[in-house]
Amino acid sequence: MSTDFVPADPAWEERVRASFARQGAMAQLGATIEQLAPGVCAVVTAYRPELSQQHGFFHAGVTSAIADSAGGYAAMTLFPPDSDVLTVEFKINLIAPAHGEVLRARGEVVRNGRTLTICRVDVEVVRAGASTVCAVMQQTLMRVAVR
Amino acid sequence: MSTDFVPADPAWEERVRASFARQGAMAQLGATIEQLAPGVCAVVTAYRPELSQQHGFFHAGVTSAIADSAGGYAAMTLFPPDSDVLTVEFKINLIAPAHGEVLRARGEVVRNGRTLTICRVDVEVVRAGASTVCAVMQQTLMRVAVR
Amino acid sequence: MSTDFVPADPAWEERVRASFARQGAMAQLGATIEQLAPGVCAVVTAYRPELSQQHGFFHAGVTSAIADSAGGYAAMTLFPPDSDVLTVEFKINLIAPAHGEVLRARGEVVRNGRTLTICRVDVEVVRAGASTVCAVMQQTLMRVAVR
Amino acid sequence: MSTDFVPADPAWEERVRASFARQGAMAQLGATIEQLAPGVCAVVTAYRPELSQQHGFFHAGVTSAIADSAGGYAAMTLFPPDSDVLTVEFKINLIAPAHGEVLRARGEVVRNGRTLTICRVDVEVVRAGASTVCAVMQQTLMRVAVR
Secondary structure (H helix, E strand, C coil): CHHHCCCCCCCHHHHHHHHHHCCHHHHHCCCEEEEEECCEEEEEEECCHHHECCCCCECHHHHHHHHHHHHHHHHHCCCCCCEEEEEEEEEEEECCCCCCCEEEEEEEEEEECCCEEEEEEEEEEEECCEEEEEEEEEEEEEEEECC | CHHHCCCCCCCHHHHHHHHHHCCHHHHHCCCEEEEEECCEEEEEEECCHHHECCCCCECHHHHHHHHHHHHHHHHHCCCCCCEEEEEEEEEEEECCCCCCCEEEEEEEEEEECCCEEEEEEEEEEEECCEEEEEEEEEEEEEEEECC | CHHHCCCCCCCHHHHHHHHHHCCHHHHHCCCEEEEEECCEEEEEEECCHHHECCCCCECHHHHHHHHHHHHHHHHHCCCCCCEEEEEEEEEEEECCCCCCCEEEEEEEEEEECCCEEEEEEEEEEEECCEEEEEEEEEEEEEEEECC | CHHHCCCCCCCHHHHHHHHHHCCHHHHHCCCEEEEEECCEEEEEEECCHHHECCCCCECHHHHHHHHHHHHHHHHHCCCCCCEEEEEEEEEEEECCCCCCCEEEEEEEEEEECCCEEEEEEEEEEEECCEEEEEEEEEEEEEEEECC
16 A cells, blocks of 8 residues: 655655664663654564563564554654654454564555555564564554654 | 453463563563453553653653553463454543553453453553542454464 | 533533534434533433334443533533533443433543643433443543634 | 455355345445455445434445455355354454545455454445545454354
């Protein structure tokens, strides 16, 4: 879907990367932006025991944190200058154990409205080279003027 | 709603606390169980820059991680022995900036089914002694036999 | 939660009732407003075979339709004149069979923001005089200027 | 995604169509199955004033009812004999006004588990021959033994 999107700000990429870099929580998770294009953002992180739930898989909170970031920054790629992104809400289904070495969330804009942007995010876990979709998210974001 | 719930396992409290203690992600967030009763669990964490989003508030991923844990362990208080809890899905609305020193998620069981349990979770942020509800979650959990 | 809400429009009640009356779908379902107060709206309908799913209970689509209306009009009670309500999104858990004679959805505003309003809605089914909560919803609404 | 799905019941198509035919609510909406394949179901309905909200567009309850059916029957195509489908929960974003002559919901299975099946549903409205996606849904369904 993302091929039609034209960013409203020529400096969209620097703006998105600078905002991501200010998030202590993404640094704490070891999360980085792997892909960035108009209407698309992929965020990845590598497994460490600090990111685990009780069975040693990635915690649902980690999965949803990187999924939320992937969708949020996918939206932000399309925003005009002097605007920022807020997550209004999201819904995530955890459809397979997040058992693996790498977790990758890929967000795509479905609808870029004036006030609200809707994204879908797929999260896959990579284990011994094989990928499994472990979570799917649907998310609502709001564009706000920078204070 | 929780007053009617009777745990199916006399050792429910030890079981819930032991499972929580195995979660590296909760330790990483500095999160602890503040309240535990049949059908109820409250989880709290204190602010650190490592938990922030781009404006220095608690990150939505942190908010949803402790909310997911609070609801999940509220459900687990009612489970029989030799069972574990999985999050099927959740939906969270972030309704106010999570700006404060302490974040507290309180989960309550709405419906305790044989296979699925439904919870609602409220998250409040405490700033200079004043509490604000900053997020509300609705969540579906599944009871699974321990492997 | 609704006790603190003060409507922004003295004519809120007429405005809400007039909008409800324009909804062909609510008439089709035989749905009526049972309760209306600032930040609160309850909508009821009686069972007919036309509202059924494959087992003869109320269809999930009927349940979600009246829940969506209850939450939407709960939000609208607080809106200023010359504004209308749009449903941005909702999430509903169907937690018990909607088996009974009457279906009642009660929506309450959780957060009344400038642009977005968040509601929770409980739906109960009444069978031989006994009520059961059969669905719970969490919903995001947007205030829009009347065209 | 649906190309990999193999129905567990050779008589899946008759079973799905028979269940759909028993839903009074679908008949009431004038809804019919337009497409049926393993893991896929599309449901359509034509506009009538009885299906409207306050501006004369399709009501959100109608949109969610046919989306819920499309996803539910997409799931049911993969179920073994003597099983039925229940909607556990769904979340729907209404992303554009449902203004048009025809409403079409297309559900696809994302994950077909033993107990739970996850679907995504897109709803489009057709107006003067042009299609617009007006809603996106993410849904959790449960397989239950027929009573």
